[in-house]
Amino acid sequence: MVKKIFVVDDDDKIRALLQAYLEKNNFQVVSAADGESFLAEFNRIGDEISLIILDIMLPGMDGFSVCRKIRNISDVPIIMLTASAEETDLVVSLELGADDYIAKPFSPRTLLARIKAVQRRFDTHGQPPRRYRYYRFKQFTVDRIERLVTTDQGEYISLSGGDFQLLQLFLENPGKILSRDEISEQTRGRESQPLERYLDVQISRLRQRLQDDGKSPQLIKTVRGSGYILATDVAMADQPDELRALQE
Structure with missing residues (x-):
């Protein structure tokens, strides 16, 4: 089954780059340029999304606020993107429930490796046969x-x-x-x-x-x-x- 990733970034070039690269690597991709549009779409198709790539610096509602709202309704994996090198962004992202964090600029290959690592943690396949409930x-x-x-x-x-x-x-x-x-x-x-x-x-x-x-x-x-x-x-x-x- 092809996994669907939601990319949320106000930079048109980044959205286009990530969509082309991730689709080349067998993911389906949907995208939004701001938090309000993303949340409206996520409320409609959230059950289909396997991972969210979320930029912190968004127009209007920032990525921190979006992350907080998502964590109130879903535990879907979230990777935060930021152009800031400040450690504060890392700490706040984790406190809000993000699962990983990557600073811009980054290579699509590095992001792909992070995506696969996060999804392995949430994939129920390949787990040890004896795990208690x-x-x-x-x-x-x-x-x-x-x-x-x-x-x-x-x-x-x-x-x-x-x-x-x-x-x-x-x-x-x-x-x-x-x-x-x-x-x-x-x-x-x-x-x-x-x-x-x-x-x-x-x-x-x-x-x-x-x-x-x-x-x-x-x-x-x-x-x-x-x-x-x-x-x-x-x-x-x-x-x-x-x-x-x-x-x-």
Whole structure:
């Protein structure tokens, strides 16, 4: 099945370039020049979209605002584009739920590699044959299929697609130290780069969502020089009653 990508950029040349290049690489492409037009179209065909390429500097509603609105209704993967080299753009993009970030100017080949890496994380094919549906740790219950995280009080924890993938990686490897390269490879399809802060920001945001004190975390702990570890027991089951039985 051909995957459909939505390109949102006010630069006509960039939209045309990306459409030609991505279609050459077997993607379907739709595009918009501003956030309002994109949202109107996404409301109509959102279920068909497999990934969004979203420029930050848009006329009218900027990319940050668009990203926030999308995350209220969908966990479709989002790659943000920016002409700014400011780290603030990276941090804000991740906080709003973007799954990756690339600075202009960029080569279409580099963007294609990022697209494939992000989509591999969301592709259910080729996964290990034994993966549980339900996970339970501390006061949280995770439904992998419905992609839901809830507390004992029935509160829903909002996670972006990338954050959910990161949490799932930890839940499948409780008590195991995961290196930065291993986490980056599993969640982004490539090794972490020197001085790259993407993973630090994502770990910090996930801790915040799980109410894990960033100054003295008890769930996701930093192992200096080695990586990160989920330092808690995790119960796993395929049915809710099995999960409850494991807790008794």
